[in-house]
Amino acid sequence: MKMLSQKKTLGQAITLMALMAAINIIASVVAALSIVASIILIIILPLTSTIIVLTCPEKYFPIYAFATIGLSLAATIWNIDITLFYVVPSIVSGFVFGFCIKRSLYFGWSIVIASVLQMGISFAIIPLINALFEINFIDDLLAIFKIYDAIPGQIFICVSFYLISLIQVFLSYFVVRNEVSKFNITTQSINGYKCFSFLGICLAICVAPIAFLSIGAAYTLELISITVSGFVIYEFFKTGAAKRLIASAGTLLFNVFLVAILYKFIPDYCGLLVFTLTPLIICLLCFCYFLLKKEHDEIK
Secondary structure, eight states: OTTSSOOOSHHHHHHHHHHHHHHHHHHHHHHHHOHHHHHHHGGGHHHHHHHHHHHSOGGGHHHHHHHHHHHHHHHTGGGHHHHHHHHHHHHHHHHHHHHHHHTTOOHHHHHHHHHHHHHHHHHHHHHHHHHHHTSOHHHHHHHHTTOOSHHHHHHHHHHHHHHHHHHHHHHHHHHHTTTGGGGTOOOOOHHHHHHHHHHHHHHHHHHHHHHTTOHHHHHHHHHHHHHHHHHHHHHHHHTTOGGGGHHHHHHHHHHHHHHHHHGGGSOTTOGGGGGGHHHHHHHHHHHHHHHHHHHHHHHO
């Protein structure tokens, strides 16, 4: 892809930055006009920043960021709240994802870090939007989907924010994954996978105590742990040790029976949290395998 090549001259960098900024501005205008259409278009926004990070000199990044955000806000002056909510987190997460790739961080870490950061920035911007425009952004958003109960609303907001962020970053990854070799970028060794498995274990363990504080946050943690376990399984299959995952695959069936038996004893809206056992066991098995494999390799 010619666009994903190193821009060594100022003219090449400015041309690409102008094109990416224009894409952001168009997406912002469409988002301000139609929330439904924006869900599709906004998915591309992190990709533009990721491309800039991978191809342009770092000294131009602040110029691109401020110009893109400023022009997007100016182009949607009649509906700035939507632009603040969509554009700013997406641009930041795209930059972070690009930097993670450029620093040869394991792609699983890059995707999780960027998506969680974008979700966090989105939540952080909401109080600003509420204060500036004297609205309740969350209630207005839930009203669009006709969700009026507090707990389902909390779950919907937390889960949808994370899933949208994850989809955006995944799209960026699938576009650039075959092009990173042009920039002499490599991924981490087995140590990166081992730490990633440990992250999945910690997240899964935290789901139950977090549920007492925020049911929405608990479901978000569960989804993140499932995301991590998905990457772990992918790496596990690459090692040629797929047969060792038979036990972890059986945990899904075990979870179904466990939910059926315990559902009436589980508080309302918490039943699906039991499925956190699946990523917990998968990550635990894979962590042990990667740990033992490293020790075996060192002995050899």
